[in-house]
Amino acid sequence: MFNVFRKEIEFAGKKLVFETGKIARQADSAVMVTLGGTQVLCTVVGAKKVKEGQDFFPLTVNYQEKTYAAGKIPGGFFKREGRPSEKETLVSRLIDRPIRPLFPETFLNEVQVVATVVAHDMENDPDIVAMLGCSCALTLSGIPFMGPVGACRVGYKNGQYLINPTIQDLEGSELELVVAGTQEGVLMVESEAKELSEDIMLGAVMEGWKAFQPVINAIIDMAEMCAKDPWDVSEKDPTLVKLYSDIKAKYAGEVAQAYSITVKQDRYAAVGAVRDKVVAEFVTEDMPKDKVASEFHLLEAEVVRGGILKTGKRIDGRDTKTIRPIIAEVGVLPRAHGSALFTRGETQALVVTTLGTGQDEQIIDSLEGEYRERFMLHYNFPPYSVGETGRMGSPGRREIGHGKLAWRAIHPLFPTSEEFPYTIRTVSEITESNGSSSMATVCGTSLSMMDAGVPLARPIAGIAMGLIKEGSDFAVLSDILGDEDHLGDMDFKVAGTDKGITALQ
Known part of the structure; x- marks a missing residue:
């Protein structure tokens, strides 16, 4: 049998x-x-x-x-x-x-x-x-x-x-x-x-x-x-290859011009206007809108990636190594134990720390057994942070993953119960997002916890790096934007102190 x-x-x-x-x-x-x-x-x-x-x-x-x-x-x-x-x-x-x-x-x-x-x-x-x-x-x-x-x-x-x-x-x-x-x-x-x-x-x-x-x-x-017999994988439809060629020939210049706009919302509006023109021109009974939009997205990727590799200049005008302007504020909420507003370019996190007693510890029932956790870090990404409408509810996989990454970055510097006998819950509300929001959470959490009097051994910060590679040409990008994340080949997040690394992803 x-x-x-x-x-x-x-x-x-x-x-x-x-x-x-x-x-x-x-x-x-x-x-x-x-x-x-x-x-x-x-x-x-x-x-x-x-x-x-x-x-x-x-x-x-x-x-x-x-x-x-x-x-x-x-x-x-x-x-x-x-x-x-x-x-x-x-x-x-x-x-x-x-x-x-x-x-x-x-x-x-x-x-x-x-x-x-x-x-x-x-x-x-x-x-x-x-x-x-x-x-x-x-x-x-x-x-x-x-x-x-x-x-x-x-x-x-x-x-x-x-x-x-x-x-x-x-x-x-x-x-x-x-x-x-x-x-x-x-x-x-x-x-x-x-x-x-x-x-x-x-x-x-x-x-x-x-x-x-x-x-x-x-x-x-x-x-x-x-192993079972391999499934057939179809080659790309020749009509889609021609569609891409036609879109590129006529609209590559307009896409490049739209991506030269440094402000995110204005750039998205300009790219959206070009996309609407492409859809209006190329959608037919035989060529549905979703396929035209998909080919236009490929053109966006080629324009952005090619521009960075050829000129070293990025969407928002930076070179590959420059970090976006940073503003850090603490004590922004009068009733919170600790609070911080961390802004890096168009990415912003409002991070709030609350202190509690041993009764507030999280009880975790895992396969390995029950244990208690003194430090909780929760990350929230509401749709308004990217100027969109969307579902609000329990945290999704991405929010849980980003919160845990920030937790890992902070945890090695977290004081022992003898040094600081409090339960700590930190919440990061992403109020604006254009890339690296999890690393903004790391920076904001460090500030917020210090504002609450938590004796962290050293401040912790984080940054998201990117990679664009075509053949032997490549560019390593510091402090990536959302578009560079979506259209690039790698998203590499690093967090740590002036002494060394505490988290990688």
């Missing part, structure tokens, strides 16, 4: 096992991954057709932890798992970020990736296991995926790197870094560090990249044994 395929290797001194063919056989691919006593079931399903009028790639990643994995029963009245926890949301993002760039641009079928933690040995964190399992499942599924991807956690203690350390090994570590990539290079980094140097951080990234190469080779071996 079962046609089971299994691959077993040693990964950083532990046995890592991939198995497929026994569970969830109706999915396009399902892999049970085991590391030590931790097991994660990873499944992949892709829609066989693209939805009518769809012009984007709908990839969904869901990481879920089942309490039975740790021999526990959920709390509450309903006694079952409910909305995703913060960790489930963060790990879903952790899996999503390295795999998303590896799908072909012309592939728009909906894909759902689900990672379910079914066993936890309290030593090996399931997040790395889930990342490896999802990479393997995608590679075996036949869905067009230019992987596989490997992943590894790296610690740093007593001057030595720890490769894939256990939860216990990480105690006392000066670094917790997760790196993911392919055989060719690194795709994603997420870390918290205790003011480490650039050399140590870069060394950790490279040590992690080297460590997961055997895992990538194992997944390739597995694919040679049991």
Whole structure:
């Protein structure tokens, strides 16, 4: 009945096992991954057709932890798992970020990736296991995926790197870094560090990249044994190629002129006016609006990227190294314990700190057990911050992820309970946004906490860097704008003090 395929290797001194063919056989691919006593079931399903009028790639990643994995029963009245926890949301993002760039641009079928933690040995964190399992499942599924991807956690203690350390090994570590990539290079980094140097951080990234190469080779071996037939990937429609050529020939100059406007809202209005002209001219019965708009977006990317590479001058008139004007104010709210308004160009964060007692500590019920958290940092991104209308409600994945990044940047400098016996909640309200809002949150949080009298060892600041690369030409951008984030090749956030780095993403 079962046609089971299994691959077993040693990964950083532990046995890592991939198995497929026994569970969830109706999915396009399902892999049970085991590391030590931790097991994660990873499944992949892709829609066989693209939805009518769809012009984007709908990839969904869901990481879920089942309490039975740790021999526990959920709390509450309903006694079952409910909305995703913060960790489930963060790990879903952790899996999503390295795999998303590896799908072909012309592939728009909906894909759902689900990672379910079914066993936890309290030593090996399931997040790395889930990342490896999802990479393997995608590679075996036949869905067009230019992987596989490997992943590894790296610690740093007593001057030595720890490769894939256990939860216990990480105690006392000066670094917790997760790196993911392919055989060719690194795709994603997420870390918290205790003011480490650039050399140590870069060394950790490279040590992690080297460590997961055997895992990538194992997944390739597995694919040679049991991968499904690859799906056909269509080439770009020749009519769309001609459409792009026609739009570029007639409107490239106007797009470049619109992008020379330095004020964001005026620039968006000018670009929108050109887009309206293109839509009016090129939309026909045979060429729908969404396809014309998509080709116009490609022209925007080419104009912005090409302009920066050729001239070194950016959308808002800066060169590649200049930081936008900064204004920092504290004590802006009279009734708050601490408050700050941090403005960098057209990005602004109103950050408020509240002090509480031990009764205000957050109780977190995780698979590893219940614990309390003294420091909370919440990030809110209302639609008015970018001049739009939109849904207001509970925080989305992006808000949770950005809040946690800022938390990681501040946490290494956070005072101990002996130094400052208060619970602290900091809220960052993004009131304007044009790139780097998570790093504005780091800067504002540092100011707000000091305004509240929190004895931070040193001020912490952050910046978002960007990369634009075409062939051998490249430009590294400091303090990127929103458009440079969307149209560029990399968004690299760095936070720290004058002594060293505290967070990377």
